[in-house]
Every structure is written in structure tokens, then in C-alpha cells.
Amino acid sequence: MNDSYGIDFGTTNSVVARVTARDVETIALDPDRPAEWDGTGFDRVLPSVIGFDRDAPLFGWAAKTRTGARIDAVKRMFATEDTVRAGTTELRVEEAAALFFRHLQTRVAQAGFTTPLDRAVVTIPANSRGVARYRTKLSAGLAGIEVSALINEPTAAAMAHARRIGSDQRVLVFDWGGGTLDVTVLQSFEGTFIEQASKGVQRLGGIDLDRAFADAVLPAVGGASRWGAHERTIFALNLELAKIRLSTATSAVVALPGGRGHVDVTRDQLERAVLPLVERTREPVETCLRESPGRIDHLVMVGGSAKPPLVRRFVSDLVGAPADDSVDPMTAIAEGAAIAAGILHGTVTDLDFHVGTEHALGTIVHNDAPQGKFSVLIPRNTKYPARATDSYMAARPYQEEVDIQVIEGDPGKPIDDDDNVVLKVWSVPLVEPRPVERSAFDVTYEYDVDGILHVTARDHLTGTLMMDEELSFGAGENKSELPKMRRRVDGLMDPERVTRPPSPEGRLSPESEAAMTKATKKILPFVEGHERDSLERLVTALAAAAPDEEQARRDALVRELRRYAYLL
Numbered sequence: 085m086n087d088s089y090g091i092d093f094g095t096t097n098s099v100v101a102r103v104t105a106r107d108v109e110t111i112a113l114d115p116d117r118p119a120e121w122d123g124t125g126f127d128r129v130l131p132s133v134i135g136f137d138r139d140a141p142l143f144g145w146a147a148k149t150r151t152g153a154r155i156d157a158v159k160r161m162f163a164t165e166d167t168v169r170a171g172t173t174e175l176r177v178e179e180a181a182a183l184f185f186r187h188l189q190t191r192v193a194q195a196g197f198t199t200p201l202d203r204a205v206v207t208i209p210a211n212s213r214g215v216a217r218y219r220t221k222l223s224a225g226l227a228g229i230e231v232s233a234l235i236n237e238p239t240a241a242a243m244a245h246a247r248r249i250g251s252d253q254r255v256l257v258f259d260w261g262g263g264t265l266d267v268t269v270l271q272s273f274e275g276t277f278i279e280q281a282s283k284g285v286q287r288l289g290g291i292d293l294d295r296a297f298a299d300a301v302l303p304a305v306g307g308a309s310r311w312g313a314h315e316r317t318i319f320a321l322n323l324e325l326a327k328i329r330l331s332t333a334t335s336a337v338v339a340l341p342g343g344r345g346h347v348d349v350t351r352d353q354l355e356r357a358v359l360p361l362v363e364r365t366r367e368p369v370e371t372c373l374r375e376s377p378g379r380i381d382h383l384v385m386v387g388g389s390a391k392p393p394l395v396r397r398f399v400s401d402l403v404g405a406p407a408d409d410s411v412d413p414m415t416a417i418a419e420g421a422a423i424a425a426g427i428l429h430g431t432v433t434d435l436d437f438h439v440g441t442e443h444a445l446g447t448i449v450h451n452d453a454p455q456g457k458f459s460v461l462i463p464r465n466t467k468y469p470a471r472a473t474d475s476y477m478a479a480r481p482y483q484e485e486v487d488i489q490v491i492e493g494d495p496g497k498p499i500d501d502d503d504n505v506v507l508k509v510w511s512v513p514l515v516e517p518r519p520v521e522r523s524a525f526d527v528t529y530e531y532d533v534d535g536i537l538h539v540t541a542r543d544h545l546t547g548t549l550m551m552d553e554e555l556s557f558g559a560g561e562n563k564s565e566l567p568k569m570r571r572r573v574d575g576l577m578d579p580e581r582v583t584r585p586p587s588p589e590g591r592l593s594p595e596s597e598a599a600m601t602k603a604t605k606k607i608l609p610f611v612e613g614h615e616r617d618s619l620e621r622l623v624t625a626l627a628a629a630a631p632d633e634e635q636a637r638r639d640a641l642v643r644e645l646r647r648y649a650y651l652l
Contacts, residue, residue: 140576149321160291190577277435282372447488464494
């Protein structure tokens, strides 16, 4: 039977897993991980970073360890941005994400799996708006991956623990990754996980913890204010690595860029720096416990930001249960997505899942409220698929169209609160100008099982369909743009544009291969301009060297490498 794939498309890191009739496993995606990151849990994790070498894309560690043209946390932009720029390259947000999905597809093929990654279950934060859900599905599709389903990340995490949890149990999933926090209470019943309550914070995660830690450490580092972009990149990576090590050690050493020494950091220092951010996780946890009261039988904590001891103590005390450590927090979500794919494709037969709305959906009505009032149509925690219909009419006689503002969020908060997002303003064209009393029409709002919103409008008098739209954003506003976007993604991923790989294994001596590896992995990501051009020419020349030329070309490259000893 063919493999079923699950993709955890994360803000800072991504994971791909597959499930067969026998087991579930994660796939090693990036052989270029720096050696100093060994043993940190990143062996099957790919940094969600996109870089550009001129106009050729780079991904994962090759992008994360370079200075300059790069895109971090594209997933965070789904709900807020239309385009993103890296150096001179400007892309639609969906195109940037599609490039990353295409790279995942390529890596799975290079790992030797015979079933192509052309269909998968993809995870999404439970607190993601309809906009982000639509864009995730669109981006994967542009990369040539059919999305069998979008599944909320907490549900996927619970499914990774499913066989240990058993039936008739209440589970709280605390999913804190690089960019978002999701807290969800689920009920397990005869192999099925049903969401009971969900709450989250859209922009709170490892990115913010890293920034807070850096703000605490940098004042003690002399000369840091004079660092360039390259030096700041190196220090940020080294500090992130120290943060990870402090989950198991009480102190760590952070190397300063350029061989300028090091700075010692402690777990106490980290915990003081991030405590205000950890405190912000209290509200969504308590909201879920209040909205779905009762004893929590299992606490599942996933995501890199959920690993520090401070966070695990804090959440365990709130929930009244210890964290379940039976599945790797870094890969659990992808494994659960693969299990969901197995359920859909018939590979897994003893489990099932259901998901629901994390936000209320409604319209903004003005009436007596100058800024408008949230009129709820579909309450939060409603199971998908969900449907509601409301009636509208013109405000004045013989009006030609009616504007409807559709909002997702928390009706208990002011309209302009950050938790409330206007998804779209639809201008519904009336069938014909009429008196107000004869202008009525129905609008039906319907979430599909992926949480993507579909909206239709139908005239009362004639039954005429006035509007039929899927919630879209950015490029999705004009579907005629999608073929152009697909061609752009295909063009950027053309193998001829990607940096030339090393020569076939065995053709050059081990010494030459080692020199080329040092240049491409440890130096080229950090240099630019004529220095980069010069070094690339030496690497290319050695890669193409005939046997009688190899020694001289290797010596030339090695001499150049000595200039960058501080990077080696």
C-alpha cells in the first residue's frame, strides 16, 4: 500500500512524516544541518527559511545560515501580507510558501521514497483565520501537492499520542511553536478526537522568545552595537542554539562572531527574560479549561517553545497534570498529520478525528454602534462543517449593491481589538434596483471540513444566485492569476537556476570534496559581492577539474579559504 504523508508546515521549522500499514516515521529533510546542532532534536526538522542566491532559491539551513536575501516565518504573513521581498526578489506570499512546499517534495524524493509527495494532510494552527487556511491549501497546490485535508495542529498532536491515550479521555494540547500558540481541549471517544474548546495567540512563539533572550544578553556584550548584518546573524543562531541547550542544561556558552570570544548564559537568565511571554499563555489555557470544564487526563505539549522546563512547569501547574513525553515534541504534529492521512486513505482504521471553529464568525452591523457591533452567525467551538444563513436588504430604495463585512474573532471584545479580523468586505450586487421592502436576500456562510469559508447570496423574490465565492485573499482574489503563479514557481525551481551541486561522489579526492564542502556550507552563505563571486569560481573550477588539474585547483581554493578561518 502507498505511503500517506503528513506535513507540519511550521513558522520556524517544518517536518514531513509518512504512515504505512506498519508504522509512522518522520523523514530526514536537510543533510546540511551544522554539526553543532547535532543532538538538539533537529535531525528531522527543516528550518522554514527561504533564501536567494541571486535569483536561485535556497532552503532550510542553507538559507538560515546566510546573511541578506532571505524570508523568515512566511507562515506568519498569511493573514497580514500580500507580497514579500527577499533582496531584489519580490513574490506573492503564496508563491514563497509554494517554493518551500516544492522543496519538501524534492527532499522526500531525494530521500529515496518511491511514493511521491503529491498528496498530503497539512497542519494549520487552530487559531488560524479562514484567510490563512485558504492560503496554506493554495500554496501547497501551487507546488503540486494535493491537500487531502487541513487539520488543526493540536488535533494532529493528540493523534500522535492516540494509542497511548486510549478511549474516553480528556486531553489538553499545548502547542507552542516558532510563531503561534494553540491550546485545545479534546475528548477521545472510541478512537475519535473531538475538539471541545480551543484558544490561541497568533503572534507568540519561539521568534519572540529568542528576541527577548537577545535583549537580555546583548547589553553585556561589548561592541555588539557595531556589528554588521552577518555578525548579528551568527550571534542569533548561536544564541538560539544556547536557548535549546538550556532546556537540559543549567548553563551554556554562546560563541561571539568573528572569534571574539564567548559569553556565558544561564537557564535562570533565560527564564527571567521570557517569563512575561510565558505568562501570556495563561489566558488561553484558562479559557479552554473554563469553556470545557472537567479533569484533564492527559497533557500533551508540543513545539520547540514548549520544551523549556519553565514552560512545562507553568502549564502543568495550570492544568493539574504532568506532560506526556511519549512522542517527540518536535515531530508529533507531522506524525499526527500522517496518521490523519492514513485515516483518509484507509491505511489507519482504528482512529478518527473531528475539528471545529476556534473563532466566532459574523458580520459587522452598525445600528446604534458607531464603530459597529459583532453579530455572531457561527459561534466558536462549532464542529466543521458548519453553516449559517442570514437575511439582508438594501438600506435605501433602488440601491444597486449591498456591502457586507465578514469578521472572525471574539464578539466579547471591541470590533477594533487585535483578536477580531475582518476577513473580507463583499459587495453583493442586487438582482435589480427595488424598493427596500422587496430587496431582501439570503447570504449563506459555510465552513468546509478544512475551515475554508464559502459564501453564497440568493435573492428572496426570484431565487437568483447573486454571489458564489470561496474566501480568498491576495492572489486568490483573481483566479486567472493562479496559472501565472504556478509557472513562476516552476521557473524559480528549475534545476538550472539552483546552485551547482558538488561533483559526483568519488570522482574527486576526499581532500577536494572536503574543501568544497567547507566553502559551500560554512563560508558562501555568509559572504556577498565580489568575495562570493571569487569563491564560487574557485569551487566551480575544482568541481569540473580534470585529474591533472585537481591538485592545483584545490590548492587555490584552500589558500582562499584561509582568509575565512574565523568561519571554520
